[in-house]
């Protein structure tokens with residue numbers, strides 16, 4: 001695996017120390033993480049069983065396992081895993097665990113379980129099922145009281161809220177099921193037992209963590225307990241890409257990691273291997289908006305085209321314009337699988353999908369490889385495409401302000417979105433529509449509207465070409 005000198009220094013540094021790699025998008029953090037795992041196994045002869053690489057999604061862990069396999073020539077490798085399956089493995093296999101028979105509840109089971117609990121406390125409230133699970137999980141992950149959270153959100157009285165929390169917990173236990181939140185919290189509980197922690201450390205003497213800026217409080221607690229029992233941590237992350245605040249992520253813990261564990265080696269990577277200089281210049285401006293202290297990056301890529309912003313007053317119009325653009329690209333022989341449309345909420349995707357389907361533009365899904373990817377910014381994290389179209393969150397039918405995060409998280413989301421583009425970046429914006437951050441006034445400018453003119457070109461929103 002090719003590494004530049006900075007990357008090599010990080011991947012090969014002292015294995016007796018904790019390491020933190022903090023760097024911008026596209027600088028090869030994931031590559032360094034995989035290189036570290038390979039180095040541990042080859043140069044230091046660490047048994048693969050003792051190396052655990054924690055990725056943010058199943059897809060990311062699959063890619064990492066493939067790369068490790070390629071480098072080590074193994075038949076199969078399970079070094080990389082998600083945090084949740086790591087916890088599940090601990091709970092199922094650790095001799096001190098009481099949960100060896102438990103399995104993960106799937107979305108359908110969870111919904112029907114919570115609905116039946118809601119029916120018992122108030123037959124009219126079963127429509128609150130999806131929201132109620134989210135509210136309870138978020139509160140638990142943020143170490144807040146789920147009863148209070150339910151009361152605040154749904155105006156349940158204390159008795160009803162308490163009853164719901166209890167009924168749901170008992171129903172899950174009875175069925176020997178865990179939800180995602182239980183897995184983290186129970187694994188964390190288990191590791192409070194020193195013997196259990198010692199047993200687990202044998203399977204993660206070297207704990208490598210991707211996207212560490214998005215770890216939540218229980219995940220950090222697990223990491224801290226493992227460190228206390230002897231694990232050495234190598235974590236990579238980027239505070240400008242902290243986009244999972246709603247899931248309880250605490251970026252401050254990643255920022256403070258080296259102060260908490262004195263002696264931690266800190267590395268920075270400055271070269272971007274993903275995006276053209278125009279995209280990098282554009283994204284560096286956003287990076288500074290997130291945090292002026294963060295280092296900007298320089299690129300190794302060839303120039304391409306300046307990012308474009310096109311203005312629309314409705315999502316329908318933007319979808320038709322996009323359809324036309326993609327037809328032209330298809331005629332020019334572009335591979336549709338190298339193109340992504342990045343949306344904020346699934347509802348935006350429904351409108352765009354409908355327009356593409358009517359125009360017979362293939363959309364990437366199971367069985368369709370050469371199709372355009374329509375994907376939320378959250379899911380797009382860690383991925384890259386030649387061309388990215390970004391859809392302004394203001395371009396939705398109604399309630400457009402309701403789901404926006406606070407300003408800081410919005411800035412991070414834009415940084416993540418922009419930095420997925422390798423060559424071409426087009427923003428379908430809507431300056432005529434207002435937007436409200438959760439922590440600011442409606443009259444506040446949305447981040448895109450503040451972008452300096454020198455960093456982008458305006459693109460006409462009319463459909464001129466006949467396709």
Ligand SMILES: Nc1ncnc2c1ncn2[C@@H]1O[C@H](COP(=O)(O)OP(=O)(O)OP(=O)(O)O)[C@@H](O)[C@H]1O
Nearest residue numbers: 002003004024025026027028029030031273274382
């Ligand atoms: N030394 C290198 N030589 C060639 N290509 C590289 C090098 N380092 C990274 N790359 C490529 O750059 C791209 C970005 O790398 P990677 O995904 O590891 O970055 P990242 O820092 O994890 O990005 P993000 O923060 O966006 O997830 C990938 O296509 C990767 O293969």
